[in-house]
Amino acid sequence: MSGDPSDTFLRFEPGAALRSSLAQHLLLEERLSLLPGQRVGAFRVLHEIGRGGLGAVYLAERSDVDFSQRVALKVVGSRSERNRAEILLARERKTLARLQHPCIARLVSGGRSGELLWFAMEYVQGVRIDAYCAARAVGARERIELLLQVCAAVGHAHAQLVVHRDLKPSNVLVTERGEVRLLDFGIAGLLDTERDDDPAAAAATPGYASPEQRAGQPAGIASDIHQLGQLLARLTADATVPRREADLAAIIAKALATRPEDRYASVDALAGDLRALLALRPVGARRSGAAARLRLLALRHPWSLLACVLMAVSLVASNAWYLSRVEQARRQAEHQARTAQQIAGFMVGVFNGTTPDKPRDGPPDVETLIAAGAERAMRDLGDAPELQEPLLTVLGGVYLLTLSNPARAAELYERAVAVAAMHGSSLAETERIGRTQLYAAALRDLGRIAEGQAVIAAELATLSERIEHAQARADLLGIQATLAFHDRRLGQSIALFDEAIAQARRLGPDEPTVHFLQLNQVLALRQSGRADDAQKTLRIALDGARRVSGADHSSAIHAQSVLAELLIGLGDAPGLDEAQSLLTDARERVLRRHGAQSPRLLSLDAAQARLQARRGNVAGARAALLEVLSALDALPSGTRTERAQVLRSLGDLDLAGGDAMSALARYRAMEEALAGSGELDFGEYSGRTACALLALDQSGPAYALRNHALALAATAGPASPIQDDLRDLPRRCTPAAVRAGLATFAF
Numbered sequence: 001m002s003g004d005p006s007d008t009f010l011r012f013e014p015g016a017a018l019r020s021s022l023a024q025h026l027l028l029e030e031r032l033s034l035l036p037g038q039r040v041g042a043f044r045v046l047h048e049i050g051r052g053g054l055g056a057v058y059l060a061e062r063s064d065v066d067f068s069q070r071v072a073l074k075v076v077g078s079r080s081e082r083n084r085a086e087i088l089l090a091r092e093r094k095t096l097a098r099l100q101h102p103c104i105a106r107l108v109s110g111g112r113s114g115e116l117l118w119f120a121m122e123y124v125q126g127v128r129i130d131a132y133c134a135a136r137a138v139g140a141r142e143r144i145e146l147l148l149q150v151c152a153a154v155g156h157a158h159a160q161l162v163v164h165r166d167l168k169p170s171n172v173l174v175t176e177r178g179e180v181r182l183l184d185f186g187i188a189g190l191l192d193t194e195r196d197d198d199p200a201a202a203a204a205t206p207g208y209a210s211p212e213q214r215a216g217q218p219a220g221i222a223s224d225i226h227q228l229g230q231l232l233a234r235l236t237a238d239a240t241v242p243r244r245e246a247d248l249a250a251i252i253a254k255a256l257a258t259r260p261e262d263r264y265a266s267v268d269a270l271a272g273d274l275r276a277l278l279a280l281r282p283v284g285a286r287r288s289g290a291a292a293r294l295r296l297l298a299l300r301h302p303w304s305l306l307a308c309v310l311m312a313v314s315l316v317a318s319n320a321w322y323l324s325r326v327e328q329a330r331r332q333a334e335h336q337a338r339t340a341q342q343i344a345g346f347m348v349g350v351f352n353g354t355t356p357d358k359p360r361d362g363p364p365d366v367e368t369l370i371a372a373g374a375e376r377a378m379r380d381l382g383d384a385p386e387l388q389e390p391l392l393t394v395l396g397g398v399y400l401l402t403l404s405n406p407a408r409a410a411e412l413y414e415r416a417v418a419v420a421a422m423h424g425s426s427l428a429e430t431e432r433i434g435r436t437q438l439y440a441a442a443l444r445d446l447g448r449i450a451e452g453q454a455v456i457a458a459e460l461a462t463l464s465e466r467i468e469h470a471q472a473r474a475d476l477l478g479i480q481a482t483l484a485f486h487d488r489r490l491g492q493s494i495a496l497f498d499e500a501i502a503q504a505r506r507l508g509p510d511e512p513t514v515h516f517l518q519l520n521q522v523l524a525l526r527q528s529g530r531a532d533d534a535q536k537t538l539r540i541a542l543d544g545a546r547r548v549s550g551a552d553h554s555s556a557i558h559a560q561s562v563l564a565e566l567l568i569g570l571g572d573a574p575g576l577d578e579a580q581s582l583l584t585d586a587r588e589r590v591l592r593r594h595g596a597q598s599p600r601l602l603s604l605d606a607a608q609a610r611l612q613a614r615r616g617n618v619a620g621a622r623a624a625l626l627e628v629l630s631a632l633d634a635l636p637s638g639t640r641t642e643r644a645q646v647l648r649s650l651g652d653l654d655l656a657g658g659d660a661m662s663a664l665a666r667y668r669a670m671e672e673a674l675a676g677s678g679e680l681d682f683g684e685y686s687g688r689t690a691c692a693l694l695a696l697d698q699s700g701p702a703y704a705l706r707n708h709a710l711a712l713a714a715t716a717g718p719a720s721p722i723q724d725d726l727r728d729l730p731r732r733c734t735p736a737a738v739r740a741g742l743a744t745f746a747f
Contacts, residue, residue, distance in 0.1 A: 034058055034075060040113045043073055043120060059123065071108050071120040098160040103153035105173075105183045124181040126173035133235055139508040140239035140248075142178075144274050147232055149180035151271040154224055158267060165219050167227035168208040169234065178547070211258050222260030225270060229255025229263075232274075244277055250286035251277065370398050374412055385423035392416035393427065393435045400438055406445035413439035417455075433459065433472045440479050445678065449487045456480045467506060471513065474503035478517050481524075486680065488715035490528045497521035512555070515544035519559055526566065527682050529719030538563045552589050560586040561604055568611050576614060583608050599639050602628050606646050618653060625650050640677035644670045644685075651688060658739045660695035667692055683713035683722045687729065694733035702733075 033056065034045045043060040049072070050057040060073040100106075110119030127135070129150075133143050150172055157164060166184065173181045210226035213219045233252045241248050251273050257263045264270040264285075273283040374395045381388035392412045400409035413435060425432055436459040443452035456476050463469040463476075477500035484493035497517055504513040518541035525534035538559060545556035564582040567575035583604055590601045609624035629646045632639050651666030667689040674685060687709040693702035706729050713722040725732075732742050 040073060040075060040116060040118050041109065041111055041120075043071060043109075045073065046070075060120065062120075069108070070123045072123045073118060073120050075116050075118040099157055099162060101153050101156040103149050103180045103182055104156065105181045121183070122181075124173045124175065124183065126175040126179075126181060128169045129172040129174050129180070129231075130169040130234060132174040133239075136509070138239075139510065140236055140241045141278060142510055143235040143239055144232075144241075144278060146174060146178070146180055147228070147235060148271055148274055150182060150231065151228065151267050151274070153180065153182040154228065155267040155271065158221055158224070163220055164224050165213070165227075166205055166208070167224060167231055168205050169231065172231070210260075212260060220260075221266065222263050225255055225263045225267060226257075226260075228267065228270060241277065244280075247277055247283045247286050251283060254285040367403055370395060370403065374399075374408070378412075378415060385419045386426040389416050389419045389423075389426050390431070392419070393431070396435070396442075397438055400442050406442040410439065410442040410446060410448075413442060429472065433475060437475060437479050440483060444483055444486055449483050452483050453480060453487075456483070470503045470506040474500045474507075474513050474517070477503060478513075478520065481517075482520065485524050488680070488682075490524045490716055493524045494521060494528065497524065510544075510548045512545075512548050515541040515548070515559070516555060518544070519555065519562065522562060527716045527720065529717065529721050531566070531570065531721070535563070535566055538566065552593060557586050557589055557600070561607060564611075565607055568607065568614055571614055576611060579607075579611055583611065597631070597635070599632070599635060599642055602631050602639075603642050603645075606642070606649065610649055613649070613653060618657070622650065622653050625653070640673045641679050644673040644677065644679065647673060648685065648688065651692070655688075655692060655695070655738060656741055658741065660692050660735070660738050664689065664692035664696060681709075681712055682716045682720065683709035683726055686712065687722065687726045690726075691729050691733035694729060695735055695738040697735060702729075 034040065034048070036045055036047055038045045040060065043062050046059045046061060048056055049059045056075055058073045058075065060071055062069045062071065105124050106122040108120040108122060112118070126132070129146060132138075133146070150167070154164060154167065164182070167182075171183045173183060175181065208227050208230050210219060210223040213223055229252055232255065236248060236252075251270070254273075255263055255270055264273075269284065273285050276283045374392070377388055377391045377395065381391065393416045396409045396412035396416065399405045399412065416435065417439070420427070420432075427435070436455060440452035440455050443449070443455065456479055460473065460476050460480075463472055465473075477496055481493045481496035481500060484490075484496055497520065501514055501517045501521070504511050504517060507513070518537050522534045522538050522541070525531075525537060542556060542559035542563060545553060545559050549555055551557075560582045564579040564586070567579040567582075587601065587604045587608070590598055590604060594600060606625060606628045609621045609628065612618075612624065613621035625646055629643065629650070632643050632646065647666050647670035651663040651670065654660075654663035654666060667685075670685060671689065674681065686705055690702045690706035690709060693699075693705065706726060710723065710726050713720050713726055716722070731737065
């Protein structure tokens with residue numbers, strides 16, 4: 001073995017050894033065709049599935065007493081060189097036995113049966129990778145993710161000192177589940193009858209061979225990388241990566257470099273650049289200047305970057321910006337200098353926590369700094385709208401998302417919109433759309449639904465129906481649908497969600513916005529009494545979230561939990577079994593990702609308890625719910641809705657057990673938790689309290705509350721599942737009915 005590390009790699013390809021002098025001699029001597037039912041080794045031939053110049057491939061099955069398996073059986077006729085061929089096959093099987101990877105088709109067996117040389121490979125039910133992408137019209141992201149699976153398989157082979165050397169579309173299959181299988185790692189041998197080195201060292205497929213292979217030179221890791229580059233170029237030829245076309249071209253060019261030393265040093269390096277491409281990070285194949293890196297950072301974290309720039313480096317940035325403006329228009333120099341001084345004073349004042357009329361007397365807290373910044377931005381930046389608008393926008397987001405102060409957020413957003421209307425917006429379209437969504441959310445939290453809808457409608461009016469506006473329209477229509485839900489117009493909410501989903505689907509079959517919108521639509525469907533539609537939509541959303549974002553993604557886990565709750569509410573035995581499976585799987589994923597004190601985990605535990613109650617284990621359900629309630633009480637604020645739902649379930653158990661007094665206490669605590677949570681009552685909460693009051697002979701307040709609950713339920717439409725239960729309260733919630741266990745709730 002030579003001192004060159006590349007010489008330690010075994011070099012072979014699908015059928016390469018079959019092109020050696022030994023194999024060619026055998027093939028010319030005799031070609032055999034196998035008939036259905038004919039046995040080869042332990043396998044029975046079913047039918048032929050392919051044939052080439054080097055032999056035939058059959059679908060075969062192995063059916064022993066305790067074992068059944070289907071394989072792709074490759075056979076070659078032979079009448080000579082028996083011992084040497086068997087040595088080659090034994091060596092090949094030993095080599096491939098090291099390749100244990102989920103994306104590599106496994107070698108099952110091989111040998112000689114009479115005059116036949118044969119080997120059996122794992123039978124993969126899939127289509128070649130380029131046909132898969134074309135048939136499904138998948139986007140560039142999914143195509144690159146498929147190639148990353150190929151890279152993982154090739155990288156594993158390289159780690160085992162194996163080089164493939166024939167990477168091409170026909171050797172990469174994709175299953176219906178989108179899983180890649182890499183085929184044909186060379187089966188028939190490594191040694192020529194006339195040479196000591198590998199006879200297939202320079203063999204390759206025309207069109208995918210690397211320059212060194214075409215020159216008849218031995219091929220190594222660099223050849224595999226070249227062929228991966230060819231495969232990448234083919235897969236992405238008719239697909240674009242928005243805002244990253246130049247980076248993708250640079251990756252392909254580096255992989256396809258003529259000189260091996262100019263290519264990627266390893267498959268991992270190529271895969272790293274592809275992952276960086278998808279994650280909006282700089283790629284190693286292309287030198288990125290500061291501007292390009294900043295652009296990618298902005299695409300990944302637009303709001304965070306804007307805040308950091310304004311709050312941390314605004315002095316340097318603003319001075320540079322103003323100097324460039326001075327060179328372009330000297331007549332504005334005085335104005336720009338004055339604005340720069342204002343920005344400098346603004347930054348110093350904010351970080352010192354002072355205002356002109358209130359000197360600092362100690363370290364300021366975050367809220368004080370933000371309040372000071374907002375005050376200064378409103379008062380002192382009127383002459384610099386190009387700075388005032390984005391600064392007010394960022395501070396509005398801080399008030400809404402961090403400080404939970406929608407009133408102050410709405411005030412700042414309103415001022416930012418007014419500045420933009422007067423001077424023209426200085427924000428990019430995506431930033432402006434994001435502000436509009438948050439502005440509408442702040443107005444919703446304040447109960448100013450009509451104003452929020454007007455804000456969204458005004459923004460929608462600025463957008464065309466062209467594909468480049470599909471994402472923005474989907475986002476805004478989704479917010480409109482949410483506002484309609486909070487305004488108790490469920491029919492309009494469902495219709496708006498449908499329109500938003502249609503816009504999102506224009507972006508591609510695997511656009512994450514689609515299942516995000518579907519998950520939000522489910523609540524309106526359930527409240528409207530459309531349980532079947534809700535369940536169907538949930539299953540589609542769950543499948544999409546798992547496929548696009550992965551089973552561990554929060555949207556997939558949320559879809560699982562909501563589907564489980566829906567099935568628990570329906571109460572049939574198969575549905576309860578499925579709910580148990582969904583909750584168990586979701587709990588394992590949340591526990592692994594977020595830990596035992598996660599509010600999401602506690603919500604899943606509460607759902608498990610409700611499932612126990614449905615199955616008759618009332619004592620176990622009560623104990624589990626009390627444990628969840630205690631854990632929620634120990635958490636910081638922000639779990640009002642979760643606490644209200646646990647209290648509701650405990651009250652239901654008390655009422656079903658005949659203890660109306662305890663149930664009323666639970667329901668009162670539930671109402672207190674709901675106050676200010678943003679959760680809407682469509683009669684299911686107040687109706688329970690009315691039932692407990694009736695059971696305690698407090699008919700006056702009970703009927704008043706029941707009529708209020710009926711009015712709330714009516715807003716959900718005539719099919720609302722709650723209305724019949726509320727009308728039946730006078731019969732079901734008498735003291736005698738409660739003592740008899742008839743006051744259970746189906747909603």
